[in-house]
Amino acid sequence: MSAVSIIVLVVLVILTLVQVMRISEISSEIQKGKDNDVSPKDNDTQGRLMLLVGFGFIISVVVMYIAWGRHSLPEPSSAHGAEIDSLWNLSMLIINIVFFIVQPILFYFAYKYRGKKGTKATYYEHNNRLELFWTMVPALALAVLIIWGLNVWSTLMMPENEEEPILVEVYAQQFNWTVRYSGGDNELGYATVHEIAGANILGVDTQDPASADDIVTKELHLPVGKPIQFAFRSQDVIHSAYFPHFRAQMNCVPGSVTNFQFTPTVTTAEIRQNKDVKAHVEEVNEIRKAKGEDVWDFNYVLLCNKICGAAHYNMQMDIIVETQDEFDAWLKEQKTVAETL
């Protein structure tokens, strides 16, 4: 896109020219021996600019919320996601209240108390009660957020299950994902990098009886409403399994197994009917049509979210959430480790 580099160049040239003009202006000013001190007129101009630009910034934040708020992820498709989102909403409410109070005050004070000739500032060095007040208010607000946050965190990380979760391994390597289902015994066979050979890309130990019914796939299918216990492994560098629609993320660390559990609550078919998702898909497809690209249909997706090398930006896998029946039917079609290795 040479057009853009031309635009960039033009902007740079204009800025340089403006500055050169300024410079000659300024050097002539200096030669006349003009004072470079801040004058009452400067204070007036800069104070007014503070008010103008400051409030311009605050208003543009509102505009950004209106214009881009819709880009936020759709409502969560996992059971715990709703809890995260309520905590998120409360935190956002609190920080926005603070933002929209403190920023206007800052810029208003800068404007209101801009230096004027003949005025003197008020000598006001401290006020313990005031300081105590604004120590206590944040402390109280944070106490609420901390207690609620820790509560949500512990239910996420140490979930109590009514039914036994399905055990699924997500395996990372530069630059793709592989899935291993634990099969009928709901137990993953032992696996180690030392067993990696040929088609056995996960290094599954075929001698381990638990591995026989394991199923290795390149797509992540999940039954709706069932808790899924994920085990994450990586064979080379650190990757991060990021499931934005399920509000889930866990690093895949070579040399150890990490875990995360969630229960998908919305099937792929259902989320495609979601009003926000529909609008998103429509918007994206309009853009893609203009660029002559394929039409896109919404799919849950697993992304790599830890820098892992050149193709980090394209390390992905589709996730399909479906009914138990559909899931069972799909799983049945897949070959077990005993059949493939």
Next chain:
Amino acid sequence: MSTTTTTEKNNHFQDHLMEHHHEENFFTKYLFTMDHKMIGKQFLITGMFMGIIGVMMSMLFRLEIAYPEQSFPILEFFLGKWAPDGVMDPNIYLALVTIHGTIMVFFVLTAGLSGTFSNLLIPLQIGARDMASGFMNALSYWFFFASSVVMVTSLFVESGPAAAGWTVYPPLSALPQAMPGSGAGMTLWLISMTLFIVSSLLGSLNYIVTVLNMRTKGMSMTRLPLTIWAFFVTAVLGVLSFPVLLSAALLLMFDRMLGTSFYLSDIFMGGEVLSYSGGSPVLYQHLFWFLGHPEVYIILLPALGISSEVIATNSRKPIFGYRAMVGSILAIAFLSFIVWGHHMFVTGMNPFLGSVFTFTTLLIAIPSAVKAFNYITTLWKGNIQFTPAMLFSIALVSTFVTGGLTGVILGDSALDINVHDTYFVVAHFHIVMGLSAIYGMFAGVYHWFPKMYGRMMNKSMGYAHFWLTFITAYGVFFPMHFLGMAGLPRRYYSNTAFPMFDNLADINVLITYFAIIGGAAQLIFIFNFFYSIWRGPKAKQNPWRGNSLEWTTPVEHIHGNWPGDVPVVYRWAYDYSKPGAEEDFVPQNVPLAEGEESGH
């Protein structure tokens, strides 16, 4: 030892030094100087040079993010074989991101900021003739210089500079097979950082010793300007945390060069199992962030200290709640050592640890809030003089608040899960740490330029620089929150691989425009800076009518700072607009008038 005897010894020692003072040539004056003022300027110029490289890199990769995989001749011009036909290679994209981060965090905002202003201001503001050890001080600069040279050299190696992100997590950074940047570029990165850490430790030890031992008579700790408190606490943080990074870097070197397995285990790469066994990549992260988080405050505290001074001076008011400001600096510094785990919520560490780190992290918001409110109250009923330095300091309060608030989200482990490593994080730390610190640095340069060079910077260019920077910087980083909330991960060479992000492309283009204009606006500053060194109007001794001791020294720099005796201090640094005083400022070396209460 009482203050008096310390001062006497100090004076005696310094007088002795001055007797042996002889004619200086170019080399002893500008290069191998041991004078703290010149060393401060050396740090500043080197930091600015590195800053230009770092900012230019960001403009190159912003171009790539806005127009992924498109051809720009300018990219081939700068990147050569890494941008064949003007299309950026993903490896060099990651390298640019990595070196941009490294340069900005360490070379500009640690050495460039702390190195410059601690060196310049500590002796001048505490009433000392120089640093405790001039030689160590010079050594600190030359280690920094060597470190910069090695880092810049690493840009030109065959396999490209380090590219594993500025945090250089192993195994990615440990194994040359993992990415080209983990070859010779990474080795040079580690050597450079090792030199850098030595520089930082030499400097910090010197700052601590100087502040504790060389204050002039009457300069009790509670009369120190807040700048000195900030530099002092920063130095303590550096001394306690940089050695841990040194050990992390050394162990990583061992893994790379000697075949040890501190961070590596069970790795299959390039068709074979590597012989590493038993190490943990997460160990590196613990060591790295044990420095990494205090590092955030090593960057931020000096900026906060500078803005405290600038805001008080230019509001013509005492800083509101001096003791609370000192207390919150200490509280932030203490807490900064027990929050590092919030960078690692999703590494699979024990969930209980996550709870502890959430708790300690969110506590930092309390002293931070106190600081923000105290700044704003300092403005209240002031008589604000809008120097460029004052504008940048007010902008610092704004970014400190904006960026600090999103910290409440990211510090909460449960919420961090979904925005970890997305653009939400990029927005957060650039605003709260990057912008605040760079604004503090600009404020410091504009404010103390007359002290450094005896001339004034041009105010009109200062205003133009400020407004362009303030508007474009928010224009770059605020929209990134929305990218993060849409789930867009950071460090993606291109977002085109995921159709779900297609509708964010426009925002990325907008950000890039702001970035290019904002980057270009820095040319105004650079021109103003160098022009004013030689052609700026001559400065008065105390151009901002400030109270602290640096303004009692002559405009022309002399060895030992004060021609006669070192001034004696009778009051704190913030007697601005004191009732009963004739002028709206009373310098620290003015004795209390009869019947005057010392107030503070």
